[in-house]
Amino acid sequence: MSTPFKFVKPQVAFVNAPFSHGQPKRGTETGPVQLIKHGLAQQVETLGLSVDAIEDHSGFSVLENDTDIGKLKYPRTVSAATEKVYQEVKKHAQAGKLPVTLGGDHSLAMGTISGSLSAHPELCVVWVDAHADLNTPETTETGNLHGCPLSFLLGIAGDIPEFSWIKSQLHPSRLVYIGLRDVDDGEKRLLKEHNITAYSMHHVDKWGIGRVVEMALNDVNPDGTRPVHLSFDVDAMDPSVAPSTGTPVRGGLTFREGHYICEALHQTGLLVAVDLMEVNPTLEDERAVKQTVSVGCSLVRSALGETLL
Ligand SMILES: NC(=[NH2+])NCCC[C@H](N)C(=O)O
Numbered sequence: 001m002s003t004p005f006k007f008v009k010p011q012v013a014f015v016n017a018p019f020s021h022g023q024p025k026r027g028t029e030t031g032p033v034q035l036i037k038h039g040l041a042q043q044v045e046t047l048g049l050s051v052d053a054i055e056d057h058s059g060f061s062v063l064e065n066d067t068d069i070g071k072l073k074y075p076r077t078v079s080a081a082t083e084k085v086y087q088e089v090k091k092h093a094q095a096g097k098l099p100v101t102l103g104g105d106h107s108l109a110m111g112t113i114s115g116s117l118s119a120h121p122e123l124c125v126v127w128v129d130a131h132a133d134l135n136t137p138e139t140t141e142t143g144n145l146h147g148c149p150l151s152f153l154l155g156i157a158g159d160i161p162e163f164s165w166i167k168s169q170l171h172p173s174r175l176v177y178i179g180l181r182d183v184d185d186g187e188k189r190l191l192k193e194h195n196i197t198a199y200s201m202h203h204v205d206k207w208g209i210g211r212v213v214e215m216a217l218n219d220v221n222p223d224g225t226r227p228v229h230l231s232f233d234v235d236a237m238d239p240s241v242a243p244s245t246g247t248p249v250r251g252g253l254t255f256r257e258g259h260y261i262c263e264a265l266h267q268t269g270l271l272v273a274v275d276l277m278e279v280n281p282t283l284e285d286e287r288a289v290k291q292t293v294s295v296g297c298s299l300v301r302s303a304l305g306e307t308l309l
């Protein structure tokens with residue numbers, strides 16, 4: 001077992017990932033710029049962390065003639081964008097920095113988690129979401145790749161040459177979910193088949209968020225030695241808290257439950273990467289957008305050490 005990993009005051013590197021073709025609603029490509037406009041980088045500096053200059057992206061173009069592969073939509077476009085994010089997250093992670101990736105849709109996690117794994121092979125993943133995003137190219141009902149990133153990362157997606165850059169395989173025992181409430185039948189089968197630990201909203205109701213986070217960490221990281229990657233889909237939050245997102249599902253995390261998860265993960269001292277995904281500032285009215293962007297920023301701040309006292 002490797003020595004305990006502690007990330008005390010890491011240098012933060014924001015990875016802007018303006019991308020939306022992992023799902024059908026345009027608009028998530030404006031997520032990162034709105035989060036940054038809201039002052040996220042300065043807010044993080046206020047926490048006493050140094051923040052890298054934010055790199056610009058021109059590179060998330062939609063490829064021509066990107067025909068479906070089976071049911072999968074925009075496969076080459078998604079592969080190219082996520083590979084770019086992989087390279088960037090990998091660069092920062094290998095330099096000992098803490099990458100915070102601002103999405104963009106959740107297909108980008110193929111890139112972020114691959115990048116984290118390249119620097120931290122012992123990594124475990126806490127996936128906070130209303131959805132399992134575990135569909136394989138076979139089980140997906142929609143063909144939207146934001147519903148599939150984990151099947152690629154776990155190496156259960158089958159052989160798709162267009163995605164052959166995804167090398168790192170995440171072991172199913174190193175993945176835990178919190179917040180699930182809209183899981184496809186095929187995904188339910190996969191969760192059982194691969195013995196993946198998942199805490200749905202039912203479990204949050206039953207045990208409370210404090211115990212759920214404690215159990216989740218104990219499942220994937222019993223010795224507290226593994227680095228942790230937090231992949232936070234803003235739709236894990238209840239739509240009354242974060243309305244501007246493409247696939248909202250009622251019955252989600254309260255404002256405090258979402259922030260508690262981030263605070264508790266920060267307290268482990270083991271966080272090495274954070275994703276904040278699926279903020280879509282083109283959905284719902286102006287007030288809803290402001291609210292969603294502001295919640296997105298405060299979730300990231302909590303994960304980076306903001307405390308209430
Ligand atoms: N990242 C997300 N919001 N994913 C939603 C996925 C919804 C559905 N399970 C699908 O495969 O399309």
Ligand SMILES: [Mn+2]
Pocket residue numbers: 129130131233235236247278
């Ligand atoms: Mn989701």
Ligand SMILES: [Mn+2]
Pocket residue numbers: 106129131133146233278
């Ligand atoms: Mn998701």
